[in-house]
Amino acid sequence: MKFDYAKAGVDISRAEKAIGALTSIVKFTRRGFGAPILVSHYAGVIDCGDFGIAITTDGVGTKILVGIAMNKFDTLGIDCVAANVNDLLSIGAEPLAMVDYIAMQQVDEAVVAEIAKGLEEGCRIANITLVAGETATLPDMIRGFDLAGTAVGVVKKDRIITGKDVMPGDVIMALPSSGIHCNGLTLARKVIEANGLSYFDKFGDKTIGEELLTPTRIYMEILEILKKCEVHGLAHITGGAFRKLKRLRRDVKYVIDEPLKPQEIFRFIQKLGNVEELEMYRTYNMGMGFLVIVPEDSADCVEKFGAKRVGYVEEGEGVFVRDLRID
Numbered sequence: 001m002k003f004d005y006a007k008a009g010v011d012i013s014r015a016e017k018a019i020g021a022l023t024s025i026v027k028f029t030r031r032g033f034g035a036p037i038l039v040s041h042y043a044g045v046i047d048c049g050d051f052g053i054a055i056t057t058d059g060v061g062t063k064i065l066v067g068i069a070m071n072k073f074d075t076l077g078i079d080c081v082a083a084n085v086n087d088l089l090s091i092g093a094e095p096l097a098m099v100d101y102i103a104m105q106q107v108d109e110a111v112v113a114e115i116a117k118g119l120e121e122g123c124r125i126a127n128i129t130l131v132a133g134e135t136a137t138l139p140d141m142i143r144g145f146d147l148a149g150t151a152v153g154v155v156k157k158d159r160i161i162t163g164k165d166v167m168p169g170d171v172i173m174a175l176p177s178s179g180i181h182c183n184g185l186t187l188a189r190k191v192i193e194a195n196g197l198s199y200f201d202k203f204g205d206k207t208i209g210e211e212l213l214t215p216t217r218i219y220m221e222i223l224e225i226l227k228k229c230e231v232h233g234l235a236h237i238t239g240g241a242f243r244k245l246k247r248l249r250r251d252v253k254y255v256i257d258e259p260l261k262p263q264e265i266f267r268f269i270q271k272l273g274n275v276e277e278l279e280m281y282r283t284y285n286m287g288m289g290f291l292v293i294v295p296e297d298s299a300d301c302v303e304k305f306g307a308k309r310v311g312y313v314e315e316g317e318g319v320f321v322r323d324l325r326i327d
Contacts, residue, residue, distance in 0.1 A: 003273035059148030077118025082216035084151035093153035163248025177289030191273035233293035253316030
């Protein structure tokens with residue numbers, strides 16, 4: 001059987017249409033202090049004088065189901081922080097604080113305490129404060145639990161990175177991911193289950209479940225890169241994978257001709273599920289969790305932070321990994 005994300009139950013095109021239906025109706029905008037100056041990007045930004053306050057929200061997704069199956073919850077909070085903080089970093093904002101939301105079928109103090117360990121570690125890595133949160137008991141709506149958060153950051157208005165400065169001749173640099181992060185877990189889970197495997201089966205020196213639960217990397221080095229290097233564009237590779245580049249300039253062509261070698265978990269999923277290469281790069285970060293687009297003479301600067309040159313920008317349009325058109 002050949003698997004893809006839509007057959008597994010997640011149709012990204014359908015989700016994009018739903019988002020369009022929402023944004024076509026919700027159009028009211030505040031005026032004056034606090035008016036929006038950036039919308040529909042990795043984060044929204046509101047006007048607060050010389051600075052903008054950046055806001056983003058995201059959750060952990062079905063990675064939680066792997067945690068439930070493994071009875072292991074202590075890293076999921078890191079994923080929650082990472083999903084939000086990395087989106088703030090993608091527009092050049094410094095993360096400040098976040099709130100969390102845990103919806104549970106029944107409140108379980110032990111599970112919440114384990115989730116809190118991850119939230120604490122994520123906040124430490126990101127240098128942010130968990131200032132508030134909400135725990136809801138929803139037995140008629142929730143099986144197990146769901147975990148999401150909202151984060152805020154600050155950015156000087158003239159330092160917001162939108163991708164408008166990306167131009168032909170720029171270089172695409174990639175920072176490695178820590179693994180699967182929080183995207184494509186529905187496909188991974190369905191592939192593993194269809195092949196009769198258990199999350200407790202061995203995968204190298206770990207189990208399959210432990211590998212899938214590897215927490216998302218938090219890319220705080222982006223703040224130092226922005227201080228020391230000229231940057232034209234930033235992309236956190238999450239849901240939709242490399243199509244995320246189209247959140248930057250859409251009227252140029254992005255070519256990733258020397259991608260980083262994916263971690264073994266990606267090829268494991270691909271082989272088990274007979275997943276096409278195109279679908280892999282449309283679903284997963286494939287070892288490249290964050291992209292930094294810079295002019296040629298800034299590539300060496302970004303390389304000092306562990307990034308590797310993986311591609312370039314040229315005239316045209318679309319997103320390509322080698323000869324595969326991803327968008």
